[in-house]
Amino acid sequence: MSGPLQFVYILCAFLFILGLKLLSSPATARRGNQLSSLGMLLAVVVTLLGNELLSFQWIAVGMVAGAIIGALAARLVAMTSMPELVALFNGFGGLASLLVAWFEYQSHPDLITFTATTVFVSVLIGGVTFTGSLVAWGKLSGRLSGRPILFPGQHPLNALAIVALLVGGMMFALEPAANEQVFHAILGMTALLGILLVIPIGGADMPVVISLLNSYSGLAACATGFVIQNTVLIVTGSLVGASGIILTRIMCKAMNRSLSNVLFSGFGSTSSGGQGGTETREAKSVTAGDAYVMLEAARSVVFVPGYGLAVAQAQHAARELGDLLEANGAEVRYGIHPVAGRMPGHMNVLLAEANVPYDQLSEMDAINPTMDTVDVCVVIGANDVVNPAALTEESSPIYGMPIIEAHRARTVIIMKRSLGVGFAGIGNDLFYKDNSRMLFGDAKASLQALVAEFKDA
Amino acid sequence: MSGPLQFVYILCAFLFILGLKLLSSPATARRGNQLSSLGMLLAVVVTLLGNELLSFQWIAVGMVAGAIIGALAARLVAMTSMPELVALFNGFGGLASLLVAWFEYQSHPDLITFTATTVFVSVLIGGVTFTGSLVAWGKLSGRLSGRPILFPGQHPLNALAIVALLVGGMMFALEPAANEQVFHAILGMTALLGILLVIPIGGADMPVVISLLNSYSGLAACATGFVIQNTVLIVTGSLVGASGIILTRIMCKAMNRSLSNVLFSGFGSTSSGGQGGTETREAKSVTAGDAYVMLEAARSVVFVPGYGLAVAQAQHAARELGDLLEANGAEVRYGIHPVAGRMPGHMNVLLAEANVPYDQLSEMDAINPTMDTVDVCVVIGANDVVNPAALTEESSPIYGMPIIEAHRARTVIIMKRSLGVGFAGIGNDLFYKDNSRMLFGDAKASLQALVAEFKDA
Amino acid sequence: MSAETAVLLTFIFMLAVVAGFELIAKVPSTLHTPLMSGSNAISGITLVGALLAAGSAGDDTLAIVLGTLAVTLATINVVGGYLVTDRMLDMFRKKKEREEDS
Amino acid sequence: MSAETAVLLTFIFMLAVVAGFELIAKVPSTLHTPLMSGSNAISGITLVGALLAAGSAGDDTLAIVLGTLAVTLATINVVGGYLVTDRMLDMFRKKKEREEDS
């Protein structure tokens, strides 16, 4: 590729960087994403113009098909299904890089060792990303059980698969042309490894898995960039790698668990039973009518949404109630925990969809200091992120995780279907506090009942 | 230079970057500076080892002499003279790059045009930086008058000098070997230009000048880096350039003036007279004894230091009074305006020297929201940075500049020698507010009198 | 690859990592879901490699299939990723903006 | 200089500028004076050029004078700059640290 066109790659990289920079504020984020996509378009155009390609026919077929499918998926998916869609896209990206590496080998089987090694690395990361992301997608969308699948001999089996892959990779890298069979075996093994590595991880940990796989694909892009001396790949790969690593770290920190605990411990395998059975205390239950009386008198209300809001698709009902409370003279804020829901920022996206202005969405650190002055805190389908055990009980598995301190509000109304546990599978003292009231039922139904009370009044 | 040694340059650049990153908190800043200096040491060692140098004799002489002078200057200078020391160092750096470029020409007079152009650029920026910084040093240290020196025909003269330099540069770049005379003329002209450009700028604007010259020398290093394909120069130059530009922008913004206003308007030429003469209102003056009574009863005290603190060297006395107030049960904070004093962060360094812990130093944005609850605000030699005209009087030259809102405290005690103006040369309504009390005299003397009152009590 | 080029590429890598960490650490938690889908879209830069593959496939059927499939999947990743991110970001409104809209 | 090298150097420049702005924008105003003197010290990297000059000066007296003077001045800038920055930063103490010291 000629010099001037290479300079365009600098511009592309700069647009990606600028896009990330503008993502630092909701007001500019959309423009940033558009600039980033402009950078991608430029990179594609430069690649098409700057290389002497044999035929554009298959390129056209692939791009048209991909654009239609991608656009439809992006437009049609429900906001609550965002985590699984990202997982699916991530898988496709992984498969694409596997195919590119495979093509490289297919067209020049006698690769030098260095190139063969990177072909192997691309296939490995791409394949694991592909099947791993598919499993993640299945677990997130409910097509597969979210429960960790554990079986005896699992760790030795995984270790065996990895060793076999490394041996195969070595054989392939040394003599690629003679080892076509080995290459095909590698293809199969990486696909298997992706499945094996992800099935023992609980459904709610899938966002961590996706972030991690995404960061690996960034690192793979970097490696490829060094091989084909393509700067834009190196830069993009570093950005994606950094983003994946930072998001993974944020999630682990907010759950107060180490990465290896997430990946290998089978966390969540006991979650459905929980300690609920041995509970002898009584939680105070209220009706929507009682809750209405409390809310009607409140001057300051904080909503704390959690995973249950997403399950019940209750974001619009929550917004409606919030608007009514504001009309009634109360100050209404939404307290968002960084890992509420099932992916980072999940609640923000849902509430934004329901038209809640982002200046009403407060981060945990902003809401906690003011909690003592809150009249009513309405917990909507959240559990672990408001569990006071994280602050007080050293033996609790979530001890040390920062929480939204709902229990410090004058009154707490908790909307969920039962006294059951959340993702971490542990009981929650909050339900039994003197100032707590349970409003049992589906979150959307409960919110709609409250909205009706307000409208009737 | 061989490959492996080139990799060391990456490490050097990384150490410079890490050094800047650690500068983001006072707790880690010192380690950052040490890492940065380690990077510099590495760069020097690699340069000495990796090139086949003819003789080390003159290098040794220069380095030993430079290290001794530099170390002595750094150890002996008073903290209040920091601005002029930085100006002086900056000038030396400029002269060094001028000399390197001159050497390049001296040893190979028949340079190609491209190299000759960069030699010219280096000489130009280096020379202007050198004499410009010397003038700045003179103004800051009081060896030259701080007043802007304006004379008729100044702008045409400067324009003429610049045109002459550009013509000379062109002649030199096209035929360097034949134009030794022209080169010597260029040397003289750049030195003259540095002086001409800086004398019309007021003494208090010198920090802006130094930042700007520093950022230019960064850009010059970048240019040189491209020429000799030295990556570490490019990276270092970019870092220095960015730092200079950001600091310049911060200062201009905090003064609410444009850069061109700072450089060309002769701001401050009327500052000593000011509007003080037409003032008919009476300011309420108090004695140290009266001030003691107010402070003794205060539960919450904020000190607002300004340029007068530096002039009076009153930082130790301020700390002593602060400690006594704390012992007396008051909460004591220091409200620091970003451009209080004569360089950014000036007050922080002085107070840190006097052992004020940095967690007591509050930024303007942190102190203003709490100002209404402050019992006594003690303004120590500050003037413009507490002038309420910046908030209310649209006609004021400082209108729009953010200030520390001392006037909102219950009582304000102002320590200065007169009702005279500060750097901006404008009167200050604060002195005449109902809740203001003037404590006239040198700031250090006033503070010591207060300390004595506390000790006697 | 010459030693000089290797040095320069490593330099680029180091600087890109620094810039990446600094920029992404500044993204507020409100925008972490769009960050995730957005950086996923950027990682679709493999599309560049896929284009080179599909454009030089020649007559080998397997090569054509591999190249075309790679382009399709990478395009889904890029187009879908950017569009879905755009759709999410479009929903983030300030109170004022929201009132102007309705 | 080959076109390829020029591209790589430009890339490095672009990334260094981005990293520089991000990092320096994060320096709190408390530390702006040390930032000023510290970045002034870094700009003494011209020392590298001065060393090359002084080390290859040969017998020409003017060249020797120029090279040696350049090394001296650049060294003053570097050594003085770092030391004075260190001296300033050493004074910044937390309340706790200060009490431990005394």
Ligand SMILES: NC(=O)c1ccc[n+]([C@@H]2O[C@H](COP(=O)([O-])OP(=O)(O)OC[C@H]3O[C@@H](n4cnc5c(N)ncnc54)[C@H](OP(=O)(O)O)[C@@H]3O)[C@@H](O)[C@H]2O)c1
């Ligand atoms: N966000 C992330 O990035 C991320 C990533 C990985 C892991 N996690 C983990 O996920 C958890 C998130 O905490 P969370 O408080 O948001 O959720 P949670 O602790 O998982 O609790 C969700 C609660 O919602 C209730 N619920 C479910 N469907 C409902 C419906 N239709 N109506 C009303 N309530 C319903 C459930 O109680 P009932 O069954 O009684 O209704 C459940 O207790 C944390 O443990 C976090 O560490 C988060």
Ligand SMILES: NC(=O)c1ccc[n+]([C@@H]2O[C@H](COP(=O)([O-])OP(=O)(O)OC[C@H]3O[C@@H](n4cnc5c(N)ncnc54)[C@H](OP(=O)(O)O)[C@@H]3O)[C@@H](O)[C@H]2O)c1
């Ligand atoms: N920090 C920077 O980076 C920077 C850069 C460029 C410009 N500036 C400008 O500098 C100004 C800084 O504001 P500032 O409030 O700190 O200072 P200022 O407005 O210049 O006022 C300083 C005051 O200190 C008093 N003073 C002088 N010597 C004193 C002594 N020995 N004892 C007691 N008082 C003494 C003077 O009043 P008396 O004569 O009555 O005593 C004078 O009014 C701003 O206008 C800013 O824009 C700052």
